[in-house]
Amino acid sequence: MSTSALSAAGETAQSTRPTRTPVFERRLAKRYRDERNFRLLGLAAVSFSLGVLVFLLGNMLINGIGGFQRAELTVTIDFPESGVTGDAVSLTAPSAAQTLEMQGLPDVVAFYAEQQLGAEAAAELSIDGWRDVSAALADDPTLIERSATFELAASSALAAGMQGEGPPEMQALAKRLVDEGKLARNWDWGFLSRSDATSPQAVGIWGALKGTMLTMLVTLVLAFPIGVLSALYLEEYAPRNRWTDLIEVSISNLAAVPSIIFGLLGLSIFLAIFPNLRSAPLIGGMTLALMTMPVIVISGRNAIKAVPPSIRDGALAIGASPVQVVFHHVLPLAMPGMLTGTIIGMARALGETAPLLLIGMRAFVATPPDGFTSPATVLPMQIFLWSDEIDRGFVERTSAAIIVLLVFLLAMNGLAIYLRNKFEKRW
Amino acid sequence: MSPITLILIAMGLGLAGWLAGRAKAWSFQSSDPALRPASRPIYHAWYVALWVVLPVLAFIAVWSAIAPQLVLQTVLASPAAGDLPAFGFERAAFLGEARAVALGNAPGVFNDEAEPLIAPFRDAIGHYNIIGAIVTVLIALAGGALAFLRLRPDFRARNKVERTVMMILLLASLVAILTTLGIFGSLVFETVRFFGIVSPIDFLFGTFWGPDTMVSPEATDSSRYGAVPLFWGTIFIGAIIAMIVAIPLGLMSAIYLTQYADPRVRTWVKPLLEILAGVPTVVYGYFAALTLAPLIRDAAVAIGITGASTESALAAGVVMGVMIIPFVSSMADDSMAAVPGAMRDGSLAMGATKSETIRRVLFPAALPGIVAGIMLAVSRAIGETMIVVMAASPAANLTANPLEPMSTVTVQIVKLLTGEQSTDHPATLSAFALGFVLFMVTLALNFIALRVVKRFREAYE
Numbered sequence: 001m002s003t004s005a006l007s008a009a010g011e012t013a014q015s016t017r018p019t020r021t022p023v024f025e026r027r028l029a030k031r032y033r034d035e036r037n038f039r040l041l042g043l044a045a046v047s048f049s050l051g052v053l054v055f056l057l058g059n060m061l062i063n064g065i066g067g068f069q070r071a072e073l074t075v076t077i078d079f080p081e082s083g084v085t086g087d088a089v090s091l092t093a094p095s096a097a098q099t100l101e102m103q104g105l106p107d108v109v110a111f112y113a114e115q116q117l118g119a120e121a122a123a124e125l126s127i128d129g130w131r132d133v134s135a136a137l138a139d140d141p142t143l144i145e146r147s148a149t150f151e152l153a154a155s156s157a158l159a160a161g162m163q164g165e166g167p168p169e170m171q172a173l174a175k176r177l178v179d180e181g182k183l184a185r186n187w188d189w190g191f192l193s194r195s196d197a198t199s200p201q202a203v204g205i206w207g208a209l210k211g212t213m214l215t216m217l218v219t220l221v222l223a224f225p226i227g228v229l230s231a232l233y234l235e236e237y238a239p240r241n242r243w244t245d246l247i248e249v250s251i252s253n254l255a256a257v258p259s260i261i262f263g264l265l266g267l268s269i270f271l272a273i274f275p276n277l278r279s280a281p282l283i284g285g286m287t288l289a290l291m292t293m294p295v296i297v298i299s300g301r302n303a304i305k306a307v308p309p310s311i312r313d314g315a316l317a318i319g320a321s322p323v324q325v326v327f328h329h330v331l332p333l334a335m336p337g338m339l340t341g342t343i344i345g346m347a348r349a350l351g352e353t354a355p356l357l358l359i360g361m362r363a364f365v366a367t368p369p370d371g372f373t374s375p376a377t378v379l380p381m382q383i384f385l386w387s388d389e390i391d392r393g394f395v396e397r398t399s400a401a402i403i404v405l406l407v408f409l410l411a412m413n414g415l416a417i418y419l420r421n422k423f424e425k426r427w
Numbered sequence: 428m429s430p431i432t433l434i435l436i437a438m439g440l441g442l443a444g445w446l447a448g449r450a451k452a453w454s455f456q457s458s459d460p461a462l463r464p465a466s467r468p469i470y471h472a473w474y475v476a477l478w479v480v481l482p483v484l485a486f487i488a489v490w491s492a493i494a495p496q497l498v499l500q501t502v503l504a505s506p507a508a509g510d511l512p513a514f515g516f517e518r519a520a521f522l523g524e525a526r527a528v529a530l531g532n533a534p535g536v537f538n539d540e541a542e543p544l545i546a547p548f549r550d551a552i553g554h555y556n557i558i559g560a561i562v563t564v565l566i567a568l569a570g571g572a573l574a575f576l577r578l579r580p581d582f583r584a585r586n587k588v589e590r591t592v593m594m595i596l597l598l599a600s601l602v603a604i605l606t607t608l609g610i611f612g613s614l615v616f617e618t619v620r621f622f623g624i625v626s627p628i629d630f631l632f633g634t635f636w637g638p639d640t641m642v643s644p645e646a647t648d649s650s651r652y653g654a655v656p657l658f659w660g661t662i663f664i665g666a667i668i669a670m671i672v673a674i675p676l677g678l679m680s681a682i683y684l685t686q687y688a689d690p691r692v693r694t695w696v697k698p699l700l701e702i703l704a705g706v707p708t709v710v711y712g713y714f715a716a717l718t719l720a721p722l723i724r725d726a727a728v729a730i731g732i733t734g735a736s737t738e739s740a741l742a743a744g745v746v747m748g749v750m751i752i753p754f755v756s757s758m759a760d761d762s763m764a765a766v767p768g769a770m771r772d773g774s775l776a777m778g779a780t781k782s783e784t785i786r787r788v789l790f791p792a793a794l795p796g797i798v799a800g801i802m803l804a805v806s807r808a809i810g811e812t813m814i815v816v817m818a819a820s821p822a823a824n825l826t827a828n829p830l831e832p833m834s835t836v837t838v839q840i841v842k843l844l845t846g847e848q849s850t851d852h853p854a855t856l857s858a859f860a861l862g863f864v865l866f867m868v869t870l871a872l873n874f875i876a877l878r879v880v881k882r883f884r885e886a887y888e
Contacts, residue, residue, distance in 0.1 A: 046683050353812075405710070
């Protein structure tokens, strides 16, 4: 009964409602249309941003897959016939490559290549191809007693020809070799263990990766203790005065200063003190540490703020000194938050290029650095240097290096998120 | 002996002192409560260890600065140094080579004249290494013994150790001030030197930028250092093109995610958007230079615009804008969250649609915060380096056409400082002047923005 009464009331209300004029209806429809459009606009903005992200990563992935491969020619070498000799001891000695070179291994490789592939194709074998043979012999010295098949890097011109680029005759040669099954693109695990080189067929990222690790180690060792200790001081002990304000203003400014300014600082102060350490991980790490430290301080202070005052009061009440309160109770509780902030700061430093550019870490480094003071380069810098190369073969290699860098960043950020979720406490 | 070896020796001796201090403190323990030691044994241990390590570290810092000089003096006093050229570049080169060989850093000398210096160098280095090691050990023993003898049951070791800890904390927080002073000092120093050669008026208002690194510093042409094209390029790329991309996308993303999207969608999409901010800038630069720039050039040619460049300002600016999207979005998110819910509810209760509430109530109320966020975004964009170094042009150009090549302040800093010029050349110094301008502008933007945000927060609290 009540429903029918209500609907009757509604009907009368509708029929007598003075505002539902056609103009009103049109306006209302427009307002709803606007509402829908506005909502769609927002959806479009989010979709576009995500689309750009997918396009960016997809672009790198598609290009980068090719960068982990390289064009290789198949050559079979009959060692007993060639006259190259050796035994397990001499082939695994550090000087094995020189010994084999003296025995004429490069000529032997060239000879068999010419015999099996033809003179034209043999000329397109990478000059350092015999080094791969010598490395394979060091891995398995028994190969020297028989005939063995090797896959050796082709020249970058032939590699380009294989992908349908470069001069037509090279493309034709590549096509013939592929049809004969003597030229193929293989996974190139050496990319992860070699260093920079002049030919895209011979490059690797291990040198840059090792430089990155050394630099990051210096950054971590300097920035983490200084950042954590300043956060503790500012949050727990600092008296409210002008000095403390100055420190706080400095830190918030440093967090906002463009990274290239830190490069100028490193150039005019660190390199003036250590002029011989241009391009060394030590100087790079020190510069990045100054950049990372404010990030650690700010996240560290937030982590300390999140520790409830009751913990401090409880510890003080049973007779702990202020230093004991902080080091025995507050610091351990704030540590997960501080570590998360540190990892995020380190991830930023890992991807940073501009300040290192100014302090000279852009050298061509063909051997991995063997210490904190030897010339080194870092992964983002290697990407920058390769992106400047004219040889088309470097495009794929650059994308492959970018994939490696992104994997590292993703792993670090993932670790930070994991730590946050695992240790975050709601008090 | 390298500083690292000395530090390891100091650490080892410190550990020995720590153990000795603890052992002695344990002997104070007694069952009589009236005779309880004032501090726990661990503090006695730390007290001794600090007395061993801190003086030694101070000595190592001083020693590693003066030892090379002492070595050099000894070598120069040796008879073999008599044949050296009196001064100049060669003398330094010979000495450097001989030192490198003596240290084992180089296999052999390049100049034969440096050969006789190797032996004196080797002797002197060995000599001073021994002295350094002996003094290190002596200082460590002296400090340790002094501290060890002070340990008594009523010695307040904890108070002493805690005072030292507080000093270390204070020193750590002073690093931030020192860094700021270091940045400011070095920039001001070099900028003043630059303005001694080129007048500030020419620099700030000149419209032609083309530092000539070939001419001698004396023949500097002041009119080649007009930075207006660089300032314009920086503003055009970082504050105009990038913001045209970032502001609408960032704002609308924030509005959609906070007001419309399902919370489950939000928890997934927001971190994904944050990835855009986490991608290294060198990757963006590579993307802009190799993918986007040729695309834009081809598109421009296809619709009949000639003169489009592959180093166009548009490519760099658009990619920079994409990088900034998450930044604008999270700032807008924060400011809108700070608007009191009552204002929003009031508007909805009056029958306004959601979008009307957002546009007419939420957005105006959050505007100061959003503007401040945009200022922070601009300050980040104009200081961004790698994208413009890779995608924008090294040649300065004063134009309003986004398809033409353009250069920025950061591009010029990198270009001028990665060459092989002397540090006294005005071209090198001008990079520091540009850096100083950049530093001051970003500082001002951040300062104003933080002020606005603070006042805006207070207004609603």
